[in-house]
Amino acid sequence: MKEWCGWAGTVLRVDLESGEIKKQPLTRDKALTYLGSRGFNQKTLWDEIRPGIDPLGPENVLSIGVGPLNGTIFPCSGRYSMSYKSPWTGILGDGNAGGKFAAGLKQAGYDQIIFTKKAKKPVYLWIEDENVELKDAGHLWGETTWHTNEAIIKDDKASSVCCIGPAGENLVRTSCVITDAFDAHGMCGPGAVFGSKNLKAIGVKGTIGVNVADPDRFMELSRKVIDKKVHGPPLAGEGSYRIYNVGALRGTPHLVDVNKADNWDWVRYASTAKFRAHDNFVSDRLLENTVRLRGCCVCPTHCKRWYEVQEGPYAGLRGGGIEFNIVKYNAVVNDLNDWGEACHLNNLYNQLGISINHGTTIAYAIYLYEKGLLTKEQTDGLELKWGDAELITELVKKTAYRDGRLGNLLAEGHYNIGRILGPEALWHCIHVLGLASYPDFRGKNNLMIQRCTSTRGCDHLRGEVGGGHIGYWAHVLDDPEMGRGGYSTHGKHVATVSSQNVQVLFDCYSVCKNGLYPLYGEEAAEILTALTGVVFTAQMLWEIGERVYTLEQSFNVREGVKRKHMVPPPRYFAEPQADGLSKGNVCRIEDYDEMMDDYLELRGWDIETAVPKNAKLVELGLAMVKEEFEAGVPYPDWVGPPLAQAMPRERSD
């Protein structure tokens, strides 16, 4: 019997200060308790990050993990997770990206990389099977992600590179890490964590491969998943997932088509529902600019693309990627005009290494400027207005280089701008625990409870229960009432918990939620058994989902998060939606209280404080959390990350 099947069996530990690189064996216990990727990362974060540290200081720990399915022939297995304490929100920072990095790292023989401390000068990590070294990145510092990517591929023959751009180097809190030029760990600001550690990039080349316990069975099951889930018709009860059948050609931008021109969320930072350029953004218009579809590693869904803009001022512009994010977080909130502008901004964000979500930060600034809460003095004399792609371009560049007062302000990120500008500005900020995520959940109780209980702040990839997803859970759990949207509060907590646990599993395996959702229970257990040789059961997997989610909440509790912080923004309670079909919709505190009580009860967390209870912690095998909670002093309330250190830095031209 081969020693490790499914997992590679080695954890790489990189001390950036001394340059020491250690290879530690993965323990069976950790593999079976946390499964992989996001699970491994959360365990590391809990063990190694002390509460209250500065996320941009050397004490922060950056953990990159891949799961058992990565690097195999399993479809859609191109995802990998990155976790750290977030400089954007001051709580758990966690993200997931595609490309070929996951396969490269796993095939080189590693399950996890843990970075500690800070390098004295810019470096990048080079991994080629057993050979791992830190190389000088002086010549790459200041370069864009595309240039860095190209240079490392050319010099080292890397199969995949993840790197930061100027934004990460300048500790912009909304900066991201770009994998293979177009795939991003967007939310939570990992770019700034890379930058604070003087880590420019990681290049991998893996040739060893991953052992499989029962190759024939694994191949048969992989084929079955492709035929059934990817190419097959929608399954019974999964009719709501029909949406993914168009997802392959149009990618996530097909979600534009399900909206109506006068019924959008968040136009001009949630001031109206009328999106004047709706017709320019329908996915047919994107297909006109699409040259070729692009798949991540071993992906039959291929929802991404390479594009060439056909007309307008940006005609001839080439790039790759494009998700619905560029529409919702940039075009809609800032009221832009067409795909040409969106593609141009997409390239700019990718090259500079800023999260697409930064568009929301810019919209927030424009909104505050209109309200008079941001003065012309604070914008360096710049007139901020809606619908101007040139202006957005300038603001993105200013952010990446922390240029001037405005650039420095924007670089602090959405929620932190509110903190800097004062309580009135913060009142208008749309966020939960520092993050903002589309859509507007006023009058959508199912979304409200899920967004408020997400462990990295408001987010749709930590347990989606919007649209068809709630219908799916209503079908599976045989509770039609649960499937009702709007102000219905019935069963929303059950759907939320189920969805959150399943999405944890996706990040642990780690496969793509777009391609294969939902994959759990016996079906997933059978696949993992054939892959690893360890007999998995549906119950074991469900517990892993719950364990990792509870551990994440425990991490946040240690950073001071309590139930009173897991709430919708005050603006959602006080200000009804202005127009469109959802006119008059608002968040209701009684609905929130009812659902939150039910949710916390079901999770086994304390109803008053949202701290996981001892009984639950013991049941999930998280005794170390229980001990620390019992011994620990009360943790100071969460307010966000400390801001002083990342305030204006001298530019050295």
Next chain:
Amino acid sequence: MRPRWFVEPFEEESRFIPPPRISGKCTGCGTCEAICSFTHFEVASNALSAIHVVNNDMDWIQGRSSKIIEIDVCRQCPGLSPCMAVCPKLAEGALFRDKKTSAVLVDADECIRCGACIRACPYDSMSHSPRLDAMIKCDLCGGEPKCVEWCPPKVLRYVKE
């Protein structure tokens, strides 16, 4: 002469073919590489694959190349193929034709790993794995190429000439 079978990359003229699942062009996902190495060596690794997807997207974006993706795979060249022509152990049968498919195969026992065939191949489709000491070359999976079966956008076909 016996018919020649080989795997050929081809892309449709139209941009996309309905149903929407099929794009008609290579997406660069590397499923062919993964399934090739998995079928032959039980691990997925593009270093152990006889087919290669070469991604030139950064060149394409900057206008230095008209192609985003190229696929390198053995065409099982007819007659005395370039790899056979340079093989010093051809007489001993280090490279030989498969009876069923006419594919050029390597006899690992006779092959001396000199690398002449790797350098001679016009399609960059032969390689050597130092880790497994194996010559890596397309053998058409005995007549049922797995890459053709698994390719998600169906841009590989098994053809006879």
